Structure formats: structure tokens, C-alpha cells
Amino acid sequence: xxxLEVEDLTVEFYTEDGVVxxxxxxxxxxxxxxxxxxxxxxxxxxxxxxxxxxRLIDSPGRIVEGAIRFKGEDVLQMTEAEVRSIRGNEMAMxxxxxxxxxxxxxxxxxxxxxxxxxxxxxxxxxxxxxTIRLLDTVGIPEAExxxxxxxxxxxGGMQQRAVIxxxxxxxxxxxxxxxxxxxxDVTIEAKIxxxxxxxxxxxxxxxxxxxxxxxxxxQVCDRVMVMYAGKPVExxxxxxxxxxxxxxxxxxxMSSIPRVGDTRTRLQTIPGTMPDLVELPxxxxxxxxxxxxxxxxxxxxxxxxxxxxxxxxxxxxTVEHSAACLEYTGALAEGLTYEIDVVDGPEGPQTPQAxxx
Amino acid sequence: xxxxxxSEALHRDDEDAFSPSEDERSxxxxxxxxxxxxxxxxxxxPHRLRSWAVSVRIETPREEYPVGTAVPxxxxxxxxxxxxxxxxxxxxxxxxxxxxxxxxxxHVPVYRPPETTGAFRFDRGxxxxxxxxxxxxxxxxxxxxxxxxxxxxxxxxxxxxxxAAGKGLSDETTxxxxxxxxxx
Ligand SMILES: Nc1ncnc2c1ncn2[C@@H]1O[C@H](COP(=O)(O)OP(=O)(O)OP(=O)(O)O)[C@@H](O)[C@H]1O
Ligand code: SF4
Ligand SMILES: [Mg+2]
Numbered sequence: 001x002x003x004l005e006v007e008d009l010t011v012e013f014y015t016e017d018g019v020v021x022x023x024x025x026x027x028x029x030x031x032x033x034x035x036x037x038x039x040x041x042x043x044x045x046x047x048x049x050x051x052x053x054x055r056l057i058d059s060p061g062r063i064v065e066g067a068i069r070f071k072g073e074d075v076l077q078m079t080e081a082e083v084r085s086i087r088g089n090e091m092a093m094x095x096x097x098x099x100x101x102x103x104x105x106x107x108x109x110x111x112x113x114x115x116x117x118x119x120x121x122x123x124x125x126x127x128x129x130x131t132i133r134l135l136d137t138v139g140i141p142e143a144e145x146x147x148x149x150x151x152x153x154x155x156g157g158m159q160q161r162a163v164i165x166x167x168x169x170x171x172x173x174x175x176x177x178x179x180x181x182x183x184x185d186v187t188i189e190a191k192i193x194x195x196x197x198x199x200x201x202x203x204x205x206x207x208x209x210x211x212x213x214x215x216x217x218x219q220v221c222d223r224v225m226v227m228y229a230g231k232p233v234e235x236x237x238x239x240x241x242x243x244x245x246x247x248x249x250x251x252x253x254m255s256s257i258p259r260v261g262d263t264r265t266r267l268q269t270i271p272g273t274m275p276d277l278v279e280l281p282x283x284x285x286x287x288x289x290x291x292x293x294x295x296x297x298x299x300x301x302x303x304x305x306x307x308x309x310x311x312x313x314x315x316x317x318t319v320e321h322s323a324a325c326l327e328y329t330g331a332l333a334e335g336l337t338y339e340i341d342v343v344d345g346p347e348g349p350q351t352p353q354a355x356x357x
Numbered sequence: 358x359x360x361x362x363x364s365e366a367l368h369r370d371d372e373d374a375f376s377p378s379e380d381e382r383s384x385x386x387x388x389x390x391x392x393x394x395x396x397x398x399x400x401x402x403p404h405r406l407r408s409w410a411v412s413v414r415i416e417t418p419r420e421e422y423p424v425g426t427a428v429p430x431x432x433x434x435x436x437x438x439x440x441x442x443x444x445x446x447x448x449x450x451x452x453x454x455x456x457x458x459x460x461x462x463x464h465v466p467v468y469r470p471p472e473t474t475g476a477f478r479f480d481r482g483x484x485x486x487x488x489x490x491x492x493x494x495x496x497x498x499x500x501x502x503x504x505x506x507x508x509x510x511x512x513x514x515x516x517x518x519x520x521a522a523g524k525g526l527s528d529e530t531t532x533x534x535x536x537x538x539x540x541x
Contacts, residue, residue, distance in 0.1 A: 012468055013366065014449035014475065017487060019468045022361075047361045051368075056376060060449065061366040064469040088375030095377060097362050103371060103378040115374035166374070282494040282502035301500045 001072055002029035002317070003206050004053070004174055009066035011048050011057060018278040022048040022061070024230040029317050030174065035200060035207045037217035037238070039253065040227035041274050046210045047096055049227075050176050053208075054093055055083045070174070089119050092167035096178040096210075098159040101166065102151040108162045109135070109147030112169050119170045134165040138195060157188040164192070168199060175200065176208045181216070193220055214253050218242060226250050229274055229285040232304060236321040243340060246307045246323035248290050251338050284326065296331045305329065408524040410438040411479060415454075415514045415528045423537050424507060427490040430454070430530070432514045434486075436479035444526075446517040449475035455513045456491055456505075463496035477516060493534065507536050 007027050013020040022045040030036045038046050051057050053068055055075055068075040070091060075083065095101045103111055112134065113127040122130060128147070135143035138161040151159060160180060167175055177196060181189040197220050200207045209220055217224050217238060224241050226234040226249065234247040245251050252270040272289040275281055281288055287297040303312045304322040310329050313319040327336050361367055362377075370376035414433045422428050432454065436442050446452075448470035456462040479485070491512060494502040515527035 010469070012470075014451070014470065016451060016477075016485070018489075019450060019470075021468070043360070051361060054375075056368040057361075058366050058368045061361075062449070062471055064471065084373060087373070092375060095362070100362055100367075100377040111374060118374065279489065282492060282496065298494070299502050299504075303500070 003032045003034075003071065004030040004208075005067070005069040006049075006053070007067045007069070009049065009052060009068065010064050011045075011052055012062055012064050014060045014062065015278070020277045021230050021280075022277060023052065026066070026227075026230075026232060027314070028225055028232070028235065030206050030208060032173065033200075033204045033206055034223065035197070035209060035221045037221035037224040038208060038210045038227060039212065039214055039217050039224060041212065041270075043274050043277065044227040045230040045277075046227060047178055050093065050178050050208065050210055053176060054087055054091060088115060088167075088172070089170045090172055091174045091176070092170065092172040093176040094160075094163050094167050094178060094180045096182065098156070098163050099151070101163045102159060104151055107148045107150055108154065109149075112162070112166045115166060116169050131165075131169070134169055135162065137199070138162070138165045138168075139191070140165070157184050157192070160184060160192060161195070164195065164199075168203070168205075171203060172205060174206045174208065176210070178210045179212070180209075182212070189216075196220065214242075226253065229280060230277055231285065231324065233286065233325075234321075234323040235304065240321050244321075245340070246321065246328070247325050248292055248336060248338070249286050250323075252289075254340075284324075292327075292332070292334065292336050294326075294332055294334060296326055296333075300326060300331065302326045302329060302331075407442050407444055408518070408526055410442050411436050411444060411516075411526065413514055413516065413526055413528045415512060415530050417512065417530055417532055420531075421533045421535055422493070424504070424534055425493060425537065427492045428512065428532050428534075429488065429490040430512055432487040432489065433484060434479070436481070436483045439481050441481050442479045444477045444479075444516065444518065446475040446477050447519065448472065448517060450517050451475055451477040452514060452516045454489055454491075455511075455515065456495070457511050458513070459495065461496075462491055462494065465496060465498055467496070475517070505534055507534050509533050 009023050009026040010021065011023040013022060026049060038049070040046055048057065048061070052063055053075065057063060063076060070086065102108065109131050112131045116122050116127040116130050132143045132147055135146060140146055140158060140161055154162060164180065180196065181192050184192065193216060196207065199205065209217070211217060221238050223237050225232050226247065228249050234241065234245065234250045241250060245254060270289060275285060275288065283298040283301055284290070287293040290297065302324045304324045305311065305328040306313050306319050307321065307323055307328045313322045326332050367377055369378060371378055412435045415430055417428060417430045450468060450470040453460045461467055493505050495505060496502050509531055511529050511531050513527060513529035515521040518524065518526055521527040
């Protein structure tokens with residue numbers, strides 16, 4: 001049994017302007033100790049998916065379908081008290097924005113210590129000591145002195161570290177990191193990613209890492225799910241995704257990783273924007289932006305398919321690599337024609353670059 | 358596009374260290390006002406009057422569109438009364454647009470609204486406007502669409518209340534889809 005099994009998760013927002021399906025029939029598994037990446041553009045539904053696992057979606061959002069089994073128990077069927085006892089303890093989350101996680105009116109140390117007292121039943125002194133140890137572990141200098149600082153006295157990078165310390169405080173089995181480094185500059189980003197990786201290895205914690213950036217996934221993850229408009233469009237072991245991407249959107253994301261010395265910005269490389277989820281196009285949601293789109297793509301929506309056999313994979317975890325493109329049903333007349341070009345740099349093979357035509 | 362972290366759809370709880378903390382910037386006043394408004398409307402305005410107070414209109418810029426182009430349409434909903442009105446809907450789905458009576462031009466259900474009622478709120482004298490478009494397809498199954506051929510189609514809007522038409526909470530207009538070559 002996998003640590004986490006998400007099956008057919010569907011989350012809808014009932015707004016005045018219409019219904020937004022932010023996660024649409026999503027299925028995936030995470031094994032114990034595994035590092036699983038979720039990548040996709042802004043608005044793809046990554047945060048909504050992650051927050052659903054923790055049961056943190058409120059009205060007008062609704063989880064309308066699906067199961068989220070954590071160690072075999074369906075989180076969606078639990079009482080609020082049961083969810084609370086898992087949240088933080090066994091499944092913890094580093095929120096996309098550190099300010100969401102830290103309460104401005106308590107000192108950083110107090111907040112973490114409180115979580116430790118509450119969840120692990122430590123006494124005041126023990127909790128304080130443990131907190132200082134954790135702050136030190138995540139690389140906060142002079143942890144003992146910083147214990148009594150308020151969140152606003154911390155820099156962005158330090159806040160993010162404190163949030164990670166908090167998430168790790170109860171030694172969770174699953175750590176969900178929602179773009180833990182977006183607000184930070186590259187050197188700090190690299191440090192925080194290293195930190196997450198180290199801590200995960202040390203404590204054998206499974207990680208679900210959410211990001212816009214395939215480069216970050218390559219650095220940290222074992223397997224990856226690419227999301228577009230609320231749906232998974234490709235799932236694969238990281239190596240395979242890089243060397244043999246099967247979905248045109250993945251290829252687009254790949255060419256948006258800047259090469260060394262390349263000054264193109266990301267937005268220039270995949271033309272167009274993701275559709276408004278309140279008004280999805282017919283057929284394959286990616287067709288308005290897909291360089292390989294044909295008439296068939298406007299009439300049929302492909303499920304995740306095994307590229308070898310063309311068969312839908314459903315939630316079958318034994319198929320390692322799957323992609324949602326009509327190419328694999330044989331419905332395309334022209335087919336996909338990109339090439340993957342592995343660029344060798346001074347430090348060995350670098351991220352492959354895709355060349356479409 | 359709305360992001361989940363900036364919205365009220367994120368469960369916040371200061372008592373639970375692992376839930377997002379309360380966001381002081383969020384529109385508490387706003388929701389407070391709404392609670393009062395809907396209570397007021399519930400107490401003072403009889404149901405029947407509430408639906409009369411609100412009118413619904415749908416319009417398209419033109420009457421004819423060539424095959425393969427999207428048909429844009431505009432929906433206006435107006436509360437004629439100088440007090441806030443709250444209309445109870447059959448589910449959290451507040452209203453839908455339809456083509457030939459099919460919600461969102463789909464032959465299969467697109468959403469799974471929970472079986473709880475919803476509340477469609479109008480401020481005093483409020484006009485709500487929505488711009489949508491029908492892309493000229495019908496969804497015929499979970500995974501398949503068909504292009505609508507030349508012909509006349511009814512585009513409508515209705516609030517999600519029983520007998521919307523009888524209560525004046527719906528409207529309809531027609532458009533002609535014409536073959537490409539007849540485009541003038
Ligand atoms: N409160 C809300 N009301 C309506 N729709 C919402 C709300 N919150 C989120 N959404 C919808 O859910 C979709 C997914 O949002 P989400 O925040 O999960 O995106 P994301 O992939 O995490 O993006 P980002 O990379 O910018 O963080 C959005 O496209 C938006 O349409
Ligand atoms: S199904 Fe068509 S539009 Fe969608 S990714 Fe494949 S080629 Fe592109
Ligand atoms: Mg997000």
C-alpha cells in the first residue's frame with residue numbers, strides 16, 4: 001500500500017461567474033520516502049490539489065468526488081478531529097506563502113513550540129529546546145536568540161526556513177511543499193531545496209514538491225506529474241520525463257527552462273496562456289496552444305494513456321509513464337515531431353532542451 | 358483568475374498551528390454585510406417578491422455567425438428593489454447558460470453540485486453582467502464534442518430555481534449559424 005493514494009479527486013468552485021473545476025479526476029500515488037513533483041503553470045490547480053489533501057478547502061470550493069487515502073484511511077471520510085490529528089502530525093505542509101503559515105502576533109519560536117507541545121505532548125522547556133534545535137537544523141543562525149523574534153523580523157528566506165521547521169516539528173510522513181522557494185532568490189532557493197532534500201532523506205519523509213519549474217523537479221524528485229488546467233497531462237519517472245517527454249505541454253515547459261546564457265524569458269516560449277478554468281475549450285484543453293493540434297483535438301479529450309499501447313491507464317499504478325495526448329490513440333494524422341537534444345555542459349549532462357518544429 | 362491563497366476558500370484557523378492563520382486583510386466586513394443583507398431579505402421580502410425583483414436578460418451582438426466561430430453573449434441580471442435580495446437556489450450552482458436547453462451546451466452533466474441549497478445575492482439595485490461565449494460545439498459524452506452545423510439555435514440563461522421561466526428568472530435569444538460561404 002502506498003503512503004498516499006489519490007483517486008479521481010475532483011474539486012469545484014461554485015462562483016457567481018460559473019463553476020471552476022480546479023482539479024478534475026486527478027489520481028496519483030506517493031510511496032513512503034518518495035519525492036514526488038507536481039509541475040504546471042500558474043492556475044493549473046497545484047495548490048488546490050495540495051490543500052485538498054489536508055482538507056483545507058472551504059466554500060465556495062468543494063471536493064465533489066474522489067478518495068484521498070493516507071496510510072489506507074480516506075481523509076475525506078474523517079471527522080474534523082481526526083483530520084486535525086493527522087494535519088501537522090503525519091502530513092504537514094509548507095504553504096506557498098510563508099505569511100499564510102506564520103501568525104504575525106506570536107514569536108516564531110512560540111508558534112513552533114506550541115505545535116510541538118500540542119501534538120507531541122512535550123512540556124514547556126522540552127518544547128523550547130526542541131524548537132531551537134529545529135531552527136538550527138533548518139539553518140537559522142543564532143537560533144536561540146531568534147526564538148523570540150516575530151515573523152516580520154525574519155527575512156523572506158528565514159521565514160521560509162521557519163515554516164519548514166514548523167512543518168517538520170512533528171516528524172511527518174508526508175511533507176507537502178507548495179512552491180517553497182518562489183519568493184526567494186536563486187542562491188537561497190538552492191539552499192532551501194537542498195535542505196528539504198536532506199531532511200527528507202534523513203527522516204525518510206515522503207515529499208510532494210510543487211513548482212512551476214521543471215529544473216527544480218529535476219534536482220529533487222523521483223517521479224513527476226505535469227498538470228494543465230486542472231488535469232494531469234503526463235506522469236513519469238523524472239529521468240524519463242526529461243529524456244523522453246510524451247506530452248507537447250511538457251515539451252513546451254522543457255524549452256522554457258533557460259539554457260545557460262540564454263536570456264529568453266519563460267513566457268515567450270509557450271505562446272498563449274492557460275484557459276480560464278470557468279470556460280475550458282472543447283476536446284484537449286491544451287489544443288489552443290498546441291503546435292501539433294488537429295481537428296480531432298477539438299473533438300475528443302484524451303485520458304492519460306500508456307504511450308506504448310495507447311490504452312487508458314486509469315489509476316493503475318503499474319504503468320510508470322503516461323501522457324494525455326491523442327497521438328497515442330492513433331487519432332492524429334500528422335503526429336508529434338519534436339526532438340530532444342541533450343546538451344552536455346561543463347558539469348556533465350544538463351537539462352535536455354526540446355526543439356519543436 | 359483567482360488564486361486559492363488569496364481567497365476565502367482557504368480554511369483558516371488560528372487555533373490549529375497547521376492551518377493557515379487568519380488573514381486580517383480578508384473581506385470579513387464584506388461577508389458580515391452579506392449575512393445581514395440575506396437575513397434582512399429573508400425576514401422582510403416574501404419569496405415571490407424576491408423573484409419578481411430580479412430580472413434576467415441575454416443578448417448576442419449579432420444574429421448570425423458563420424460555422425466555426427464562437428458566439429459571444431452577454432447576460433444582465435438586475436435587482437430592481439432598493440434593498441438587498443437573496444434568492445435561494447437548488448444547489449450552489451447559481452445559474453447556467455444553455456444552448457437548445459442543454460446546460461453549457463452539454464448533453465452530459467458537467468458538474469456535480471452538492472445537494473445543498475445555495476444563495477444568489479444581489480445588492481440593492483445591483484446589476485450583474487456576465488460575458489460568456491458558446492464555441493459552437495455540443496459536448497456529447499464525457500470525452501467527445503460535435504461541431505454544431507448550420508441552423509437556428511436557442512441560447513438561454515436561467516437561475517437555478519424550480520420553474521425559473523414561470524418566475525421570470527430566465528431569458529432566451531436565438532442565433533443562426535450559417536455556412537462559411539454565406540458570410541457577408
Ligand atoms: N476562491 C476561488 N474562487 C474561484 N476559483 C478559484 C478560487 N481559488 C482558486 N480558484 C481556481 O482554481 C484554480 C487553481 O488555483 P491554484 O491556486 O491551485 O493554482 P496553482 O496551480 O497553485 O497556481 P500558482 O502556480 O499560481 O500557485 C485557479 O485557476 C482558479 O481558477
Ligand atoms: S491531443 Fe492534440 S492538442 Fe492535445 S496535446 Fe495532443 S496533439 Fe496537442
Ligand atoms: Mg499555487
